[in-house]
Amino acid sequence: MIDTSTIRIEKTSQSRINELDEDNIPFGKLYSDHMFIADYIDGEWQDLRIVPYQNMSVSPAMTTLHYAITIFEGLKAYKNAAGEVVSFRPEANASRLNVSAERMCIPQVPESLFMDGLTELLKLDSAWVPSKPGTALYVRPFVFGTDEYIGVRPSNNYRFMIITCPVGSYYTKPVRVKIETKFSRAFEGGTGYAKAGGNYAASLYPARLAQQQGFDQLIWTDGKSHEFIEESGTMNVMFMIDGVLRTAPTSGTILKGITRDSVLTIARDWGMQVEEAPVKVSEVVAAAKEGRLQEAFGVGTAATIAPIATIGFEDELFDLPAADDSFFSKKVLKELDAIRTGEVEDQRGWVYKI
Structure with a gap:
């Protein structure tokens, strides 16, 4: 002891x-x-x-x-x-x-x-x-x-x-992200679920290439087939498709984000439809093309909520609607801030007073 x-x-x-x-x-x-x-x-x-x-x-x-x-x-x-x-x-x-x-x-x-x-x-x-x-x-x-x-x-x-x-703010404006289908961040059996320094070092080169193309971050895909969305470089990632909040389940390759868990908990408490299941790249691309991708955003400690403005995939760019006060990402950020500052009651025991 x-x-x-x-x-x-x-x-x-x-x-x-x-x-x-x-x-x-x-x-x-x-x-x-x-x-x-x-x-x-x-x-x-x-x-x-x-x-x-x-x-x-x-x-x-x-x-x-x-x-x-x-x-x-x-x-x-x-x-x-x-x-x-x-x-x-x-x-x-x-x-x-x-x-x-x-x-x-x-x-x-x-x-x-x-x-x-x-x-x-x-x-x-x-x-x-x-x-x-x-x-x-x-x-x-x-x-x-x-x-x-x-x-x-x-x-x-x-x-x-x-x-x-x-x-201050980690991102000062909505981010541009690229879906990465060549390089891999993690593999099953590896250290992807751990916050280990080597994971981040290995991600720097692909991220630099994306930044040279005008993107702020990558959206990583699975290391085996690159068919499924995993997480972003500094955040878990979520999509609102046809009114359903969708995100990949945490696994051996995806960090178990605390902000992620908080956002999903609030969404369920609000009665929203939430789906933690594999998200195919093809589904996101099709939803973006058809106007069914209502919003996409990253969630993490550094950024808290980072709205995504543009998604790049191969040679295509998909611009998403500008987030306004009706967007879930805006509402949940406001709720998280209110819980932290004490403006609303902390019913879940999340706030620790020093």
Whole structure:
């Protein structure tokens, strides 16, 4: 049992909070004053501490640099209407981190360690949580192997860290996406369902090619036949076809998104018809051609809800209707924001007060 009450706190001697301009927050470039660290040594998590945000010294032979033994999570903290700092479903992130850990031969991070480290860090850096609409404090927990060893085996020692950064919108306008049918992100039996660093590194080259063609993101298809929609580069993806909300089921190749689950839960509570089943590329293309694809959008922590403006497939482009207040994606985003800020009652226990 880990005694999380022993978290050692070293406060920064000079805060950088004056660098935070809530009217101009670049995504992922400005980091808060402190970071949480715990080390896994001799079979246990120990030396829990919060220290000033700073660079680290690592060995050139550190196993993660060579073999990508690393996993991560992403969540956000917000200010509610009362000015309190809250986070959205962090226990779900703690649980999913351990799903990734098991697949990558990384020791489990106890939920108490995850939650207490998160809580104490957010308490200390609460001034960094912006309050303007569309802003948040992005929270990045991650684990990596620290052995000084060049050899293909699991690391014996690890480090768990949490860093935070204030953010604005991930996408500033509806996105253009390309359905990818040549490159693959994941295969059954692989690590596609885990938030493992190597998955994202492997996606960068195809994404760059798409960006050179004017797209913001890819929609990945299955690695075997490229006949079925899987997920987007930073998000799960959903389609409204003939009034039915459709999305691929989570599997060994698709990340079990927490925002995804939240959106589907709300949709079902609203009495909408929801279908979690394989979605064929041909179905989406036909629906787009025939005007039956009413909306498409990505769902994820970074973007929350990202409306899709254009879908590219092979040599064709399909422009979708501009999202207005009647669209489900707009309504569900408003509902999620209202739950986080306390404007509506949190009936599902999703909001965690710091």
